[in-house]
Amino acid sequence: MGTADVRSEAAALFALTWPTYIALLCEVGMSTVAAVFLGRTGSPATLGGAYLGISLANVLASAPIMGVATAQGTLSAQANGAGRPHLVGLYLQRGLAVNLGISLLVLPLLWWPTPLLWFLVGGRAADGTAAGGQGHVVAVATSFLRAYSPVLLPLSAYDALRRYLLAQDIATPLLWSSAAGLVANLGLHALLVSGAGLGILGSAVALVVAQVVNVAVLVTIILSGRLHTRTWGGWAPARAASNLRPYLALGLPGLVQVCAEWWAMEGTLFLVARYGAVPLAAHAALMNVSFLAYLAPLAVGTAASTRVGAALGRGAAAAARRAAWVAVAAGASTGVATCSVIWGARAWWPRLYVGGEAEEGTILAALAVVLPVFAVFGLSDTLQAVLGGVLRGSGRQSLGAYGNAAAFWVVGLPAGGAQVRRAEAFVRGGEAGASPTSSLLGAVAGCGSPEEPPTPALSYSPLLGVAVPGSRNEGAVWAPEEMPPLTMPAQSAPVSYGT
Template sequence: MPCPSWERATQWLLTSRGVFKEKFQDDGYRAQLRELLRLSWPMVLTYLSMYSMSCVSIAFCGQFSKEALDGASLSTTITNVLGTSVMVGLSSAFDTLFPQTYGSGNQFGVGIILQRGLIILFLACFPCIAIFINTEHLLLLLGQEAEVSRLAGLHATAYSFGLPGHALTCILLRYLQCQGIVIPNVFMGLGSALANVGIHWLFVFYLDMGTFGAGLALGISRWLFAIVQVIYVLAAGVYKDTWSGWSRECLFEWGTYLTLAIAGMLMLCLEWWCYEILVFLSGLLGATQLAAFTIVYNVATLTLMIPYAIGTSASVIVGSHLGAGDAEKAKVTYRVVLFVGVVEATIVALATFIFKDAIPVLFSPDLEVQILTSTLLIIAAIYEIFQHTKEILCGVLRGAGHQIYGALSSFFSFYLVALSISIPLLLLTELEDEGAWWGACVGVFVHSVLLLIKAQSLDWQEEVNKAQGRAGLVKDVILYSEIKGGNVPTRSNLPDDQKIIANGYKLRELNGSVPPGAMNGSVSTGKENGIHTYELVDMNEINEMHGDNIHLTSTDFNSISATTDKDEIKNNTTEAIRNGKGTPQVPFQMWPS
């Protein structure tokens, strides 16, 4: 007699298969799948090109001595953990702001965000560079050998000037991707990676500058990629729709950017630092354990470029749909991305398992290292299923602006779960490296589940409202007098010198004749009975000059009329509340001071 549970499971599988097949025969799903693949595969090649640069630097140093190899490896670890990860993490704010703003139609807002991000990331480079310059002293404090520390310090110091170039590359990659421009990045990335090999040969061998030359070469290669990107942006004219020149506006409203950027940095860095802790602890067990752990970690990092590229593409598509106000397309994109993520993770995991004996041979001639690495790769295959799915979910949540949740879940998963399991198994049991990787598996499993729960619970219409707020369509307010005629403009279609922005950021009246009292006033926003209300200081003085029909407008509200009739204001507000219209796009009266 058939088992009822088995029958139910079979029926669910058949039903799900039918629904799944029907969905992906739908034009909407197929369109989002095509767009995701169109944006993703070029970014995979681009990120692999960027990742290869530091690997080449280590390989060139390894031609001199074991100490030079160890020095370059430690330098790369320091610069990655305390520099590269910071720049990549801070630039994750662009995964939210660029596509949401561009998709909303506020294209010149993208240029303001670009300027703001350039300033913030370049400022963040200074403390990172200070650490790079002191790498030798830092490693000596940690107990590293003097010669290895010296060589690592030379490499990191020489490379330090390249960090701003890498930051600029991170920004421009996202700037171009939000506009759907990805193919040029492939050629620029591959070209820079090939040039990186030649530059290393020139400095390391021809000029005989050794480890210091390798650091210089890596820094030059980072700047080369960035400069080529700038040349492309200028020559191709892709900046014209989003750049209206430098504006003082980029010096304000840093709060939104920094909130997303710092949370995004922690979202990435907490995980990155977790693995570096395990690498360091693995080294306490011996050279064999360290070599095997490092090989598996490098393989996992290399394959991670695939879901990371898919995730950044997903953030662009999801963010663009949210900014454009299309909640349904954003939801469809999430489902497509999740499907692609599971398929990609499964394929990579199978490939890792199949080639578990061949991969170690490429990295080490030592038989003991090869055997241990092969064993660890079996665990890594399981790890990759959850890690890759998790990385793609991170992309979706970045596109929706949920970096804070990502950071908190990352801390919980990797520090309260993964490390609490990995460290005891690594140091106190015979499992050693295997125990560390099993702990990492549990950590990424927990993280992927937490991210999936969050993604499944998203209210996509609410995400649309939030996205349009971030895109500058809610807080940014202008004054406009009906006597000028025509349609009431919004901030996205006014030139910079005709904007009046809320809360004292910048106050300019359209025809330049602002009363003295108004110059000292501001537009403030509050919330009463579930409805946003605005108050304008010195409204009477402005009314005397421009009449009674001044409009306070933004895409948060279609039109808000100035009036001195408080009963009229009360009636209109009550009507809006009764009709449940206390949401964006609901017109109501502005209360004068």
């Protein structure tokens, strides 16, 4: 790899990463705002119950939606790289339909979640009373979920639009729309939670409205900036609904890849919930900060997925390898920087999440216990985030699925569960059960000699139906996706979906 090529790739990666990172920061910042406002009500059950509700929504809906939607990201990036932009618009329609379909399927579970919540937090005692004093937490989570469940519809639309833009190397609109959503969320929390005293109901309404604002602003930017003219040929529902096999062949392993990780992380919250409201509130605060720390390498991984996918779409195996290595180096750097900032601010950031004097000391003490563990495993999380993006860009979600399933569910979550059973380690076990296992995915995805591509997937293009020449995967064959016209229309001309 020449120095000039590496610098050029680093610049392109950075141009995608920084707006993606700020957009992700604003998106997660919405739940951070909720945690801060609810935490300062002085009731650990309020914060813990709300986060229990959000976790259940993530497990049942957000993770499956984003997992299946990895197919849209992979195919769209490769289609754009191959000079077939009309397929990017078609994949947007397909992604929207699949995302909304999943949302509608799980909405009833979020509207009537009480039995599932009781199962997750340990059930009831023999006399029918709340086991472990969790009645208030379950009641809070149930009320929150019923008001929060409509958020799945704007979230489904936003995820499809986000992948549509990123596949075209466009990220700045995501920054502005998510920032608008964050501002709306902050104002609504101040109005509804602090001002009107609506508590969890006000917080849920604020989060839903903020996501609607996010999508509305993003659609406005796309239409007003004519960012769709290159790829959009009008609605084609019959075409989008046909030939789902290649999409699902990527999307279902992507579902396993994302859910194996996300469910394990959320599973630690359910384990900790069995020990009461105070441990749950402490763990909710920890998880929020953990997600904030994860965003920088996740942004790098998201950009890497686009860069690798586009390179494979145009048949450039060497460029895909270069994009992967540059992303790994960038991810490691951002991981070190993020963990250093959080460690340096360890004396004050836990206080953002507590407001009641009676429980403050206990929650702060619990958070102090986990900080060393959090810092140690930050780099392995970085590796996992970046390599996961590389695998998605190369259409090898199946490899990521195997790695995540083994790492989190065979090794990590059982180890974390064993630690959680020790009352004095209720928070430390929850974090330790998820973080160190990410290194196993790195070992799986990074197999190969130094002379070979860093993963078997780096030069494989599902869109083209073949392995890119020069790869270790030349024998692989993929069912071709919709084949476009040989002559593409000019960028400003209307796009046709005709075969």
